[in-house]
Amino acid sequence: MTRVALIEDNADFREEVRFHLDRAGFTVVFQGDGREMDAIFPEPDCDLVVLDLGLPGIDGLDVARRLRRTKPSLGIVIITARGGLTDRISGLQNGADAYLSKPVDMRELVAVLESVERRVMTSFASSETDSGHWTLRPPLLVLESPAGVRVSLTPTEVALLRCLADEGDAPASREALASAMGHPEPDFDFRRLEVALSRLRSKIDSDAPNSRVIRSARKRGYVFAAPLRVDPGMR
Incomplete structure (x- = not known):
């Protein structure tokens, strides 16, 4: 938010x-x-x-x-x-x-x-573009910051980040993110998505302070507000 x-x-x-x-x-x-x-x-x-x-x-x-x-x-x-x-x-x-x-x-x-x-x-x-890319390494369950800081992830968090990476600098819809979690509509409680993203943000900010990379694009979904790539060969 x-x-x-x-x-x-x-x-x-x-x-x-x-x-x-x-x-x-x-x-x-x-x-x-x-x-x-x-x-x-x-x-x-x-x-x-x-x-x-x-x-x-x-x-x-x-x-x-x-x-x-x-x-x-x-x-x-x-x-x-x-x-x-x-x-x-x-x-x-x-x-x-x-x-x-x-x-x-x-x-x-x-x-x-x-x-x-x-x-x-x-x-x-x-500013994040100037300092480099974030890298998602799915098999290792790790997100790596441009400075080389590694954030440990759960499989669900990896799925959410892959969904965000697929959209580039465009927002990923809440529906797409819910589907990435394995819970497509119409029965999904979107509060679970909010909780999952909040925990992921806190985890990233704890290991990489002031990063603030996951942002809400109100009424459109969420965006990873920095270059994010999935490690080639590990997708």
Whole structure:
């Protein structure tokens, strides 16, 4: 799931935004009014940030600059009552990917986040391309990172990764992944797929920290957001 930090001082508006992001398939991993910024720095554990500029005792533009400097690939969307042209230009110049003026239509906010999400995923995939391929070695039940770190797998996890590898940089549908697990529709409980993928993500992130390679392509399935090949002769 794409992880979002929500920094907004209006509690009612914050809950409204969270409700719509949850419905759209995002996962809000942090929310607050800005006074808890130490929970985000020094390493933002999220993919996107929704940031209000009018935070109590904090310069929102300074927060945007710090976020961008700390994690260049982070997606930053500013939502604020400051709707003037100078404010919008300043926000974009200080690290924001998008700048929305309140009142915000939640459909527009979701669409903007989806657009920024695509940039984040493309940026991540490009960085992984530069550093090399991940390699799946089915007979050994191993996934090898570009740095040579080996992640031990179960047969089910190998099947899921092979399904993702078959799709390249396109998403593998939930139905295809369920079939790879040996449980085609219509009787399959897709919560089992979510659990299996969550465990696989945790295992990869534990052995290869900050890899974040298995990503949700909301409403379309899942994608391995880096070059992944199956070891020739072992397929």
